[in-house]
Amino acid sequence: MAINTPVYPVIDTVGPRIETAGEVGAEENRRSFITRLFWGAMGLVSAGIAAPIISYLISPILGGQGAAEWVQLGKLDDLPLNVPQRVEVVRRVVEGWVTASQQVTAWVVRLPDKLYVFDPHCTHLGCAYRWDDQAKSFFCPCHSAVFNLEGKVISGPPPRPLDVYKYEIRDGFVYVVPNPVERVA
Amino acid sequence: MWSPIQLSEWLDERLGTREIRVALFDRHIPKSGLSSEWIYTLGSVLLFFFIMQAVTGMMLAMNYTPSPDHAYDAVRYISTTAPFGQIIRGIHSWGASAMVVAVGAHMLTVFLTGGYKYPRELTWVTGVVLLMIVMLFGFTGYLLPWNQKSYWATVVGTNIAGAAPVLGTYIKQFMRGGQDVGPQTLTRFYAFHVLMLPAAIIGVIAVHLFMVVKQGISAPPTRRNDYAGITGITIEEQRRRADDEYHRSKEAGESFYPFYLAKDAVAVLICFAVIVTLAILSPAEIGEIADPGSTSYNPRPDWYFLFLFQALKYFPGSMEALVAVFLPGVAVGILILAPFYDLRMTVSPLERPVATMLATAALVGVLALTVIGANSPLVSPYVPELPTVAEGHRLYHELNCNYCHAVNGRGSRIGPDLALDQFKHDQAWINEHLETPGAIVRPGVRMASLGLLPHEKSDLIDYLNEIQGGGPYSDKAPKLFYRSCGKCHKVAGHGGAKGPDLSGIGLTRTRSFIHRYTEDPKSLYSKSDMPSFLQPKGKLSHEEIEDIARFLAHQRSPAQAQKQ
Numbered sequence: 081m082a083i084n085t086p087v088y089p090v091i092d093t094v095g096p097r098i099e100t101a102g103e104v105g106a107e108e109n110r111r112s113f114i115t116r117l118f119w120g121a122m123g124l125v126s127a128g129i130a131a132p133i134i135s136y137l138i139s140p141i142l143g144g145q146g147a148a149e150w151v152q153l154g155k156l157d158d159l160p161l162n163v164p165q166r167v168e169v170v171r172r173v174v175e176g177w178v179t180a181s182q183q184v185t186a187w188v189v190r191l192p193d194k195l196y197v198f199d200p201h202c203t204h205l206g207c208a209y210r211w212d213d214q215a216k217s218f219f220c221p222c223h224s225a226v227f228n229l230e231g232k233v234i235s236g237p238p239p240r241p242l243d244v245y246k247y248e249i250r251d252g253f254v255y256v257v258p259n260p261v262e263r264v265a
Numbered sequence: 266m267w268s269p270i271q272l273s274e275w276l277d278e279r280l281g282t283r284e285i286r287v288a289l290f291d292r293h294i295p296k297s298g299l300s301s302e303w304i305y306t307l308g309s310v311l312l313f314f315f316i317m318q319a320v321t322g323m324m325l326a327m328n329y330t331p332s333p334d335h336a337y338d339a340v341r342y343i344s345t346t347a348p349f350g351q352i353i354r355g356i357h358s359w360g361a362s363a364m365v366v367a368v369g370a371h372m373l374t375v376f377l378t379g380g381y382k383y384p385r386e387l388t389w390v391t392g393v394v395l396l397m398i399v400m401l402f403g404f405t406g407y408l409l410p411w412n413q414k415s416y417w418a419t420v421v422g423t424n425i426a427g428a429a430p431v432l433g434t435y436i437k438q439f440m441r442g443g444q445d446v447g448p449q450t451l452t453r454f455y456a457f458h459v460l461m462l463p464a465a466i467i468g469v470i471a472v473h474l475f476m477v478v479k480q481g482i483s484a485p486p487t488r489r490n491d492y493a494g495i496t497g498i499t500i501e502e503q504r505r506r507a508d509d510e511y512h513r514s515k516e517a518g519e520s521f522y523p524f525y526l527a528k529d530a531v532a533v534l535i536c537f538a539v540i541v542t543l544a545i546l547s548p549a550e551i552g553e554i555a556d557p558g559s560t561s562y563n564p565r566p567d568w569y570f571l572f573l574f575q576a577l578k579y580f581p582g583s584m585e586a587l588v589a590v591f592l593p594g595v596a597v598g599i600l601i602l603a604p605f606y607d608l609r610m611t612v613s614p615l616e617r618p619v620a621t622m623l624a625t626a627a628l629v630g631v632l633a634l635t636v637i638g639a640n641s642p643l644v645s646p647y648v649p650e651l652p653t654v655a656e657g658h659r660l661y662h663e664l665n666c667n668y669c670h671a672v673n674g675r676g677s678r679i680g681p682d683l684a685l686d687q688f689k690h691d692q693a694w695i696n697e698h699l700e701t702p703g704a705i706v707r708p709g710v711r712m713a714s715l716g717l718l719p720h721e722k723s724d725l726i727d728y729l730n731e732i733q734g735g736g737p738y739s740d741k742a743p744k745l746f747y748r749s750c751g752k753c754h755k756v757a758g759h760g761g762a763k764g765p766d767l768s769g770i771g772l773t774r775t776r777s778f779i780h781r782y783t784e785d786p787k788s789l790y791s792k793s794d795m796p797s798f799l800q801p802k803g804k805l806s807h808e809e810i811e812d813i814a815r816f817l818a819h820q821r822s823p824a825q826a827q828k829q
Binding site for chain 2: 138169178180181183206208222223224237239240259
């Protein structure tokens with residue numbers, strides 16, 4: 081027994097049906113309203129997601145320098161004259177959700193009339209420099225930059241002298257705020 | 266039960282598998298010379314590398330924690346303890362380098378053979394984006410082992426990005442997740458490396474491959490001086506002729522499967538074999554744990570960023586932005602825009618002298634800078650610590666021993682400096698001291714009770730032993746040193762000046778390093794002028810070298826600390 085295929089009425093949507101001007105306008109209005117509804121809804125959802133995500137993602141650039149806390153580096157009298165000392169102390173810092181011990185490292189140069197506390201990173205690309213006792217200068221192993229006792233650039237690519245830490249001497253002890261402060265060349 | 270044919274029909278009805286198969290595997294590949302066909306396997310090799318990196322990466326993630334407290338130990342565990350961990354990590358590490366090489370080669374081939382031209386402009390643009398994503402993978406993945414190499418490469422790399430004008434500082438802080446490279450940087454890089462970049466690369470790969478199938482693989486370059494570049498023939502006419510030519514050559518070609526896919530499979534097999542061999546013969550390094558306060562480490566980026574690092578040496582810091590940001594930006598711009606300003610349909614490298622010369626110059630420049638950078642004298646050779654020493658080292662940090670003690674002047678001064686000679690106790694003493702702190706130290710001085718496990722105590726003792734010079738040396742050692750090494754080296758003011766003064770060597774180098782260096786200097790520093798002293802090449806026995814190494818590891822005169 082053959083099964084008859086059902087016959088569906090064919091609806092000709094593009095046929096030569098004559099529409100009135102009012103009908104065309106209504107259909108177009110409906111279409112443009114629904115199109116705008118779609119993009120509007122999606123736009124609101126995207127903006128709703130993007131706003132917190134972007135703020136979350138870029139939040140680190142909004143935070144300024146680390147806490148301006150004074151850290152004790154040691155006794156001034158323990159520092160030899162004219163020979164840079166690398167001083168290292170440990171402090172607790174909060175970084176995001178992590179509270180960890182952080183090493184504070186500084187190069188301290190005690191000259192007869194002046195004290196320099198240098199940030200331990202080369203001002204070119206941030207490599208750790210070292211004291212070369214034979215050449216009596218600071219030397220950075222990345223691009224062979226050389227700085228003198230006062231942190232001035234002797235040779236190499238750094239754009240400015242060594243950065244310093246703000247310091248104070250209280251009761252014979254040296255205190256610093258271990259945030260690099262740039263000096264002009 | 267269904268027969269396989271029924272099953273495939275069932276699937277076809279629902280998924281359209283036949284159509285997919287015809288489009289992917291039965292498509293014809295334009296005919297070319299036999300020898301040049303191998304160069305066309307690079308794309309498949311890259312796809313394989315990507316899958317290989319994804320799979321090994323997933324395995325590594327199972328034993329990894331993106332925290333400075335644990336990352337290094339996790340990687341050490343993978344490399345030393347986890348079964349096959351060393352091979353999986355080796356494949357992932359060598360695979361990263363292989364991927365950069367293959368992307369570079371793939372791109373160079375396409376550029377030289379004009380494959381980026383109409384109608385494959387978008388395939389090319391997505392390809393350039395893929396190159397950049399691969400470089401970002403390399404950059405973010407490099408930090409994850411949290412060793413000295415990775416830490417300092419990230420400090421330098423983020424500083425280079427920070428050289429960008431105006432926005433530099435913000436970009437740097439965005440990458441670091443704060444002011445400094447620290448715990449936030451590690452979690453950030455981890456999220457990028459394992460979540461965001463994979464999502465991005467899968468999307469772009471999908472578009473790239475869709476374009477390859479849709480437009481077909483470009484035909485091998487033939488000379489087209491019969492029509493291209495001749496005045497009077499419009500770009501449209503050139504394109505029409507190129508299309509005709511392409512369809513003819515495609516019809517003459519064979520189907521992708523099995524003829525071309527077999528070649529791809531062979532190429533993949535060879536590349537995989539090379540990577541596994543490298544992973545076994547030269548395993549990924551564990552390195553020393555990241556130490557932000559270290560001043561003896563010589564930072565270097567991974568080799569594929571070395572050209573940029575080296576280029577920065579030739580420009581003053583005021584021009585840093587030019588080299589670090591502007592030039593790479595222009596290079597990427599030229600690459601992305603290449604198909605849009607180079608409209609002529611010439612494809613043979615011989616007919617495009619400017620493009621060919623540009624590509625050659627860029628390649629030679631990058632290679633030259635990489636080689637110069639790699640041969641730079643200041644490297645950071647490294648001798649792995651013995652497992653128990655490494656474990657003791659870890660415990661030293663985990664137990665925060667540096668809150669009271671120091672090693673070679675680094676740390677606190679409340680307790681004694683553990684590395685210096687005045688702190689000399691035998692193992693039994695240290696053992697008892699760790700067991701019942703305070704019982705045998707002078708009254709009123711107490712160390713916290715630690716409740717260590719027996720093997721932890723012995724690991725700590727091994728570590729202390731190593732930092733104190735690796736054990737006592739014999740009375741003969743100084744004499745042996747001055748006789749064998751004194752011609753070139755000084756200790757305590759005596760000796761020659763040809764080599765570095767070693768009076769402070771113990772501050773920066775361990776006994777095991779000095780031992781290895783004396784036996785085979787070139788294995789640690791390829792440009793060393795020092796000969797090997799081990800018999801039969803040299804005059805000393807293994808035991809004598811050990812004696813000298815211990816003697817030298819005890820030399821800690823601070824003012825004489827070495828450059829290297």
